[in-house]
Amino acid sequence: MSWHARTLTELATALRARELTSVELTRLLLKRIEAAQPKLNAFVSVTTEAALAAAAQADRTLAAGSAGPLVGLPIIHKDIFCTDGVRTTCGSRMLDNFVAPYDATVVAKLKAAGMVMLGKSNMDEFAMGSSNETSFYGPVRNPWDARLVPGGSSGGSAAAVAARLGPAATATDTGGSIRQPAALCGVTGLKPTYGRVSRYGMIAFASSLDQGGILATSAEDVALLLGAIAGFDPRDSTSVDRPVPDYAAALGRPVAGLKIGVLKEFFDTGLDPRNARCVRDALAVYERLGAAIREVSLPNIGLSVPAYYVVAPAECSSNLARFDGLRFGYRCKDPRDLTDLYCRSRGEGFGAEVKRRIMTGTYVLSAGYYDAYYLKAQKVRQLIANEFEHAFNEVDVIMGPTTPTPAFELGAKTSDPVTMYLNDIYTIGANLAGLPALSIPCGFVGELPVGLQIIGPHFAEERLLAAAHSYQRETDWHRRIPSGYE
C-alpha cells in the first residue's frame, strides 16, 4: 500500500523502523497537496519550507533513537488555530494579512511532540458555515465528487484527510464543524467534551460551544492525537483540570454489554432513508458484537437548532467586536472618522454569513429582547442538557446519523441560510450540552459516504473511541479512498 494511504499509527511504526524518513513522507505529501489544490482548494497556506525543516529535525531525533510516538508525523492545521510566524486567516478577508505572533496551545503541543505541519486548511469564514462556501478563499470541494461540498466549517481539513493529502488534521466544532464534514467526506472526526482541549489561540466564534478536535482516517489515530492535545491549560480558564487518560490503551474495550441508545427523534422525518439504512446497518453490527440497543427520546432536541441560533450568534457578535480595524486585521481606505473606520472596515472585511450572524446576535442581545431570546435559549439549552443527562442514566452512548443527507451540491443551500443551518440538526445538541461526539464512516449512498454519530456523557471519549474502533475492526468503510486519490 502506498505511504499516503497509511494511517498515522502505521506511519509511526514505519518511521521508527526507518522504512521511510519523515522528509520523504513530507515531500510525498506536499507533492500530493500541490496536485490536489486546483481541484479541492483544501488549503489556504502550504508551509513547504517549514515542513521540510521540521521533518529533517524529526529525522535526526528518530535517528538518535529517543523519539516520542508522534515525531516526524505530518499534521494539517485548520486555519482557525494561530501558528507563530505563519499567516492565520480564519477563512476571512479580515485576517488575510494576519501573521499570528504565537502558537495556539493545540499547535504548540503537537509541535513539541515533533509533528510536522504541512499547512493551514481552508474553512468557512470564522467557522460559520456548513458547506465551506463562506470562505474568503473560495469553497473547498468534496474529493468524492468535486461538484459537491465537503461540509463545514472544517471542510478543508476533512477534504484533505479524505483525499489522503495528510493522515490527520486539527479541526474545531461549534455546532457540528468536525462531525458534519467528517460524515460528508468519509473520515473519522471527534469533538471532545467542552473544556477537554484548550481553546487558547483558537480564534473564538462562540466561546461556550467551541471545542478543538481531530479529523483522521481511524478512531485509533484520533485516540493517538487526542492524548497529545487534551489537558488543562492555564491560558484557557474554561479548560478542565482533569487527568488525560491513555486513549489508545482504552481502544480494546469490548463492545459486548454496551448499552446503545438510538434517538427516536433523529429517525423522524427529514432523514434521507438511504442514510437511515446505513445507520441501521451499523447498529446491526454493534448488536452482533453484543451491544444492547434500545430506543431513547429527547423530546426537546428539535429545539437545538433554534436555541443554537440565539446563543451562537450572541457570542459571535461579542467575540467579533475585537475586529475593529485598529490593532490588527483589515482596515478600510481613507476613513472619514472613527465610526466610518469601524463600520467600513467591518462591512468590507467580513463576508455575508459572518455579518448575518453578527446582526442576529446584536439583535437578540439588544435592549428589550434579551429575555425573550437569549435567556429563553439558555433555558432551552439547559432543558436539552437535562434530557441528555437523563438518557445517559439509561444508556452508555447514543448513536444516530451525523447528517440528514449525503454531501449536497455547491450552491444548493446558499440562497436560504435557514436551510443551511438545518444541516447541523443532529450535531448541535452535543455542543449545547458540552458532550463529546464523534462521526465515523458507516456506508455509502452511491459513491458518497455516510456518517454514524456516537455521542457520550461528559469525558467519555475513551468509550466513544473504543466503540468506534470496534466497528472499524469489523468494517472497511473508513479505508475507502475517493477515486483519483488512491
Place this chain on the structure above:
Amino acid sequence: MYDSAPFFLQFANSIRLMDRDEIAAIAHLARLELGEAELAAFSESLTRILALVGELDRADTAGVAPMAHPLAGLSQGLRPDEVTERNERDRYQGNAPRVEAGLYIVPKVIE
C-alpha cells in the same frame, strides 16, 4: 437529491418581519456598513432566522434555570494576579494597519 424537511419547523408563531430601517439600526449598533442590496437581503434572511428562533416559545421552561456553564457544577478557576507574559509590543504592532512611534494611529477623535 433528497429534500430534507425539518421535523420541527412549523413556523407556528407569528413571523416578525424585519424591515429595512430596523436592519439598518441593528447594523449601526454592530458597526457594520451595509449597502442597500445587503439591507434588503438581511431583511429577508433575518426574518427567516427569527421565525426559526421563535420556535423556542414552544418549549415549557418553567422552573428551568438558564445554563451558566456546559459542565454542571463547574465554575471557571482563578489564577493569581501576576504578570506571566513578556512584553512583545513591537511584534504585535507588526500586524497593525497603522503604527507610528509605537502608537496605534486612528482618525482624529476629538476636534
